[in-house]
Amino acid sequence: MCGRYVPPDQLALEQFWRIDRSNWLGWAQPLFNVAPTTVVPIIVRDADGAIVLTGARWGLVPAWWSKDTLPALTFNARSEEAAEKPTWRQSLRSMRCLLPARGWYEWNEQQLVRSESGRQVRQPYFFSSAEDEVIAFAGLWAVWERPGAEPLLSCALLSREAAPGIAHLHHRMPVVLREQDFDAWLSPATSAQQVQALISRSREEFRAWPVSTRVNSVRHDGPELIDEVRVASLF
Numbered sequence: 001m002c003g004r005y006v007p008p009d010q011l012a013l014e015q016f017w018r019i020d021r022s023n024w025l026g027w028a029q030p031l032f033n034v035a036p037t038t039v040v041p042i043i044v045r046d047a048d049g050a051i052v053l054t055g056a057r058w059g060l061v062p063a064w065w066s067k068d069t070l071p072a073l074t075f076n077a078r079s080e081e082a083a084e085k086p087t088w089r090q091s092l093r094s095m096r097c098l099l100p101a102r103g104w105y106e107w108n109e110q111q112l113v114r115s116e117s118g119r120q121v122r123q124p125y126f127f128s129s130a131e132d133e134v135i136a137f138a139g140l141w142a143v144w145e146r147p148g149a150e151p152l153l154s155c156a157l158l159s160r161e162a163a164p165g166i167a168h169l170h171h172r173m174p175v176v177l178r179e180q181d182f183d184a185w186l187s188p189a190t191s192a193q194q195v196q197a198l199i200s201r202s203r204e205e206f207r208a209w210p211v212s213t214r215v216n217s218v219r220h221d222g223p224e225l226i227d228e229v230r231v232a233s234l235f
Contacts, residue, residue, distance in 0.1 A: 002076060002104045002105075002106065002137075002157060002159060002172070002173065002174045003035065003036060003075065003076070003105075004033060004034060004035055004104065004105040004215065005034055005099075005101050005102075005103065005104035005105065005137075005174075006031065006032050006033075006034065006101060006102040006103055006104070006105075006126075006225075006226060007031045007034060007040060007041055007099075007100055007101055007102065008100050008101065008102050008133065008134045009027070009031075010027045012102075012133050012134050013041070013053075013100050013134060016100075016132075016133070016134040017043065017051070017053075017100070017134075018051060019043070019051055019052070019053045020046075020050035020051045020052065021046070021050055021051075021052045021053070022052070022053040022054070023052075023053070023054050023055070024041045024053045024054055024055050025055070026039065026040075026041060026055060030221045030222055030223075031221070032221050032222055032223055032225045032226060033215055033218060033220060033221045033225055034058065035058075035218045036058050036059045036075035037057060037058060037059050037075075038057075038058050039055045039056065039057055039058070040055065040056060040057075040058045040099065040155070041053055041054070041055060041099075041100055042054060042055070042056045042097045042098065042099055042100075042139060042141060042155050043097060043098040043099075043100065043136075043186070044097045044098075044141060044186065045186040045187065045188075051186070054153065055153070056097075056141055056153040056154050056155040057152060057153065057154040057155070058075050058154075058155060058156070058157075059071070059072075059074050059075045059154060059156070060074045060075070060077070060087065060088075060091065060140060060141070060142050060154045060155055060156040061074070061142060061144040061152055061154045062086070062087050062090070062091070062142050062144070063090070063142055063143060063144055063145070064086075065144055071087070074087060074154075074156055075156055075157070076156060076157060076158075076159045077092075077140060077156045077157070077158050077159065078158075078159055078160075079138075079158045079159060079160045079175055079199050080160070082140070082158065083192065083196075088140060088156070090142075091140035091141060091142050091156075092140055092192075092195065093192065094188045095140060095141050095142060095188075096138070096139065096140060096141075096185050096186060096188075096190075096195070097139040097140065097141040097155055097186070098136040098137065098138070098139055098177070098182060098185065098186065099136065099137040099139040099155065099157050100134055100135075100136055101134070101135050101136065101137055101174075102128060102133065102134065102135070102226075103126055103127050103128030103129070103135070103206075103226070104126075104127050104137075104173075104174055105124050105125065105126055105127070105211070105215055106124070106125055106127065106169060106170035106172075106173070106208075107121075107122035107123065107124050107125070107170070108122055108123045108124075108125060108169050108170065109122055109170075111123040111231070113213065113231060113232065114232075115213040115216065116213065116214065121213055121216060123210055123213075123231055124210070124211050124212075124213060124215050124216065125169050125170075125208045125209060125210055125211065126208065126209060126211045126225075126226045127166060127173070127206050127207070127208045128206065128207060128208075128226075129176075129203075129205070129206060129207070130205070130206075130207050131205075135176050135203070136176065136177050136179075136182060137157040137158070137174040137175065137176060137177075138157065138158040138174070138175040138176070138177050138185060138198070138199065138202065139155050139156065139157050139158065140155060140156050140157075140158065141153065141154065141155045141156075142154055142155075157174050157175070158174065158175040158199065159172050159173065159174055159175065160172070160173060160174075160175050160199065160202065161173075163204030163205070163206065164204070165204065165205070165206065166206055166208055169208055173206075175199050175202045176202055176203040176206075177198060177202055177203070178201065178202065178203055181198045181201070184198060185198055209228040210228060210229055210230075210231045211225060211226060211227065211228065211229055212224070212225060212227070212229050
């Protein structure tokens with residue numbers, strides 16, 4: 001389950017993508033430890049065909065949601081079951097987005113270390129592409145019309161079984177789309193069968209290295225969080 005990731009900075013994203021319109025204003029904040037419920041940058045295709053960069057709450061709230069309390073644990077959608085689950089199926093059908101990223105964090109359940117406070121914790125790793133500074137998670141988005149409030153734009157990323165090269169560190173990973181598949185993913189005309197094909201051929205070539213346990217706390221942010229560290233495992 002991917003519960004933390006690192007979006008690209010403004011320059012890297014603008015060099016990588018052709019953005020027609022943008023209303024994302026989050027560049028002033030350091031973004032090296034993004035956690036669920038944070039407003040994150042997403043890329044969508046507008047009704048006029050324009051590629052739009054905007055912000056969405058990471059943690060999807062489906063349009064039909066009727067409770068005052070927002071749903072929990074809706075920041076990841078398992079790609080194997082998203083087409084059948086009520087929370088995801090409408091978004092998978094016609095409201096797909098991209099989540100730009102530099103990489104993501106996962107915790108190795110088989111490797112226990114001591115945190116700065118002396119607690120026994122799992123060792124975190126940072127995963128990224130050796131070839132590309134910017135990658136894109138396959139995402140879903142939704143708009144929740146709230147009584148007496150502005151509509152809430154929210155999103156989730158799709159996950160899949162980990163690629164063989166990184167499965168020894170964690171059993172799940174985000175669906176990372178190939179660049180040539182971005183347009184098809186964003187197009188509402190892409191059929192359900194084609195969507196599954198895009199997921200099936202998603203990227204698998206990633207590198208990973210151990211990082212500081214400081215990433216465990218959302219209070220910590222900054223580029224040093226993705227620096228490689230030496231690990232002294234407890235077992």
